Amino acid sequence: MTDELPELRASDTDRERVAERLREAVAEGRLDMEEFQERLDATYKARTYGELEPVTRDLPDPAGPGPAPARASGSGAWAERIGGAGTSAGGVAIMSGFSRKGMWTVPRRFNCFALCGGGEVDLREAKFEAPEVVVNCVAIMGGVDVIVPPGVEVVVRGIGVMGGFDERLGDEPPEPGAPRVIVTGFAFWGGVCVKRKISRSEKRRLKEEKDRRKGLEK
Template identity: 85%
Template sequence: MTDESPELRASDADRERVAERLREAVAEGRLDMEEFQERLDATYKARTYGELAPVTRDLPDASAPSAVPARASSTGTGAWAERIGGAGTSSRGVAIMSGFSRKGVWTVPRRFNCFAFWGGGEVDLREARFEAPEVVVNCVAIMGGVDVIVPPGVEVVVRGIGVMGGFEERLGDDLPERGAPRVIVTGFAFWGGVGVKRKVTRAQKRQLKEERRRGELE
């Protein structure tokens, strides 16, 4: 993969290596978010090495796609820079003798309020973006329950109060990753509960299994 063969078709792995170098450049302060987004769009649209090479040409050790080092991530979360920023897409969840769910790709606002009365709710942050480096998930559960699911690497602080109910943490020993957002879970539980747990997505589970399998074969 050099400038001498710019017409050769690039693979998905080539594009991912360049995308990862761009994420590292944001974390290093070499690119701002606007530049990052423009270059990331160009990366995923690129079909040949000739189209990929200019994306990282002005970054250290990135004169061609082959020069961009791949960085392994056991969780698949990688760098966080591209997941922080933008306006929140949902500000509340309400379950009154019913349920609500916020999951998949969405943007968590600076403060997300949820209320469950004789019902249940789910706030899943595993594939979410974050409006700010620190967000608050405020949960009120009255004879109901709310589950907050966070991905590995995120810093979590739980400050809720329970009366004949409580806040349960199942976060494990996972350490915060550099640049990861901080999630503060707060609120009130009366005859109800708020559960905070850390989980990976199914896709990340498959990736972990594949990484372990490759490690066993090497």
């Protein structure tokens, strides 16, 4: 990254390098989880070096060379999360709400409907019936949030009429062996928001690493 060429386009490798530094900063106690998530979102949305540079401007360089921390996910981990029968076929919210989150199995097609209400489809800790699943969302004067974990490939094909489908995914490349999630459907005077966040288990891992480092410093 360079101050002389702030408009130079950043690569996926550049973004991932910054994301890794943010993960280290959380483990070191320099960032809390809210700051980490905000900066991670900004990292994956950044197009140029000039947009990436402020993300870690107030963080020191890593202490020294060494292997990068192991990531929680990967081809082996994904293989363990694909297969088995779906545990929920859909969700309905009519002037109310629904939520599918935690440990559940996403079927090949999950249908959800929100009318003057809201729904949440959280895939961060879910398993997947097949390597490709479809989340079909219909939102009429209501909204649906679809939350996916890092590494998953996401395709958004929804149609909005006086409403829309909002993508907050960044440019993170899919991981080998990760499932493909297709978000489709229809939004009328409503909205479907598709966003990427780290899982609760990853948050716990970062917190445990942070506590471990604090213990070593005492």
